[in-house]
Amino acid sequence: MKIMLSSILLFLTIAQYTCSGQELFDMPKDKITKWISFENRSGDKGKGGIENKGAKGHAFNALKAGESIDLMDLEGSGTVRRIWMTFNDRSPEMLRAIKIEMFWDNSETPAVSAPIGDFFGIGLGQRLPFQSQLFSDPEGRSFNCAIPMPFKKHAKITITNESNQPLNQLFYDVNILMEAHDEDMLYFHSYWSRANKTKVGKDFEILPKVTGKGRFIGTNMGVKTDPELETTWYGEGEVKMYIDGDSDYPTLVGTGTEDYIGTAYGQQTYSHMYQGSPIANTEKGIFAFYRYHIPDPVFFYDDISVSIQIMGGAGKDKVQEFIDKGLNVKPVTIHNDLTFIKLLELEPEVKLRDPSLPNGWTNFYREDDVSATAYFYLDQPQNELSEIAPVKERTADLPKK
Incomplete structure (x- = not known):
């Protein structure tokens, strides 16, 4: 098995240089x-x-x-x-x-x-x-x-x-x-941003709208969860990419935060070539993860913006407990093995404690401390993005080392 893995890694390394148009033994x-x-x-x-x-x-x-x-x-x-x-x-x-x-x-x-x-x-x-x-x-x-x-x-x-x-x-x-x-x-660019406390129902912008022609390389993100939401799962939010004129809805959309970084049904620590989660500590409520679109390029020819929903999940009773405490959460779906209910499409609106709703996993909008570094190429050496936040905002309420 070790020999096979080494052979695969050697093949991938050689392929990387060959595909870039430069053999290791060529003299340019x-x-x-x-x-x-x-x-x-x-x-x-x-x-x-x-x-x-x-x-x-x-x-x-x-x-x-x-x-x-x-x-x-x-x-x-x-x-x-x-x-x-x-x-x-x-x-x-x-x-x-x-x-x-x-x-x-x-x-x-x-x-x-x-x-x-x-x-x-x-x-x-x-x-x-x-x-x-x-x-x-x-x-x-x-x-x-x-x-x-x-x-x-x-x-x-x-x-x-x-x-x-x-x-x-x-x-x-x-x-x-x-x-x-x-x-x-294309010129290399990078943009960093942080929301010390996101707003319920508002997506976090990994990359605000950029105009021009280029390629989105990916992002690394950090999440410090709201302690009032205890150790409930934070990562139901979907990554959305609005490309070349998309307005209300994106062309590219994922299925959940841990899905976007290549894992599933939760998130532990790992570091792979294009996706990883170096930090995943549920008890402390801190997560750091990345996804790089190298084998799956994301090109744009007019404009792009990238965002992620701030959404978590827990059992229905736990989410109702948060609501009863006055915490700012908003249920969006509930499901079990038999049914999947889109709460935001119900008219008139149904409250979570309504007896007609089944018990099950409940996804809900929440508020967390979220930061991201976006990496992209652009056909010009400057961009129109806002300046980096002042140092006081960048360093506030950081997790201890």
């Missing part, structure tokens, strides 16, 4: 590799490791509270192929307070603006070992990103310490392939 023309770090800020030829006579003279920098630093500021055409980073303070507050931004082709507004922890694959201000196709953290102490990020004229990556504490040790390197791109190239 006019491509130059650059590594940019504190040991070679320009990435120029023969300019690396100069300080301290070449003996590890500048592996890291400090970043004072309120200070920004450009990890790279590079002229030319190329592709960021990999980003690695680590720093000494990985507390929940610091993971949300450090902001990473990326600017392509001299755009004044960032294509990427996100808290650094959320951007690198796990939300909620948490860090732990995991691996996906796009992000990884081998031992819970580092940040790795393998999303290709092309540019034609210029690229800049900036991080800002928006906390009130200094960051004493920041290490990084950005690996770049200098190469030409054609006119159909």
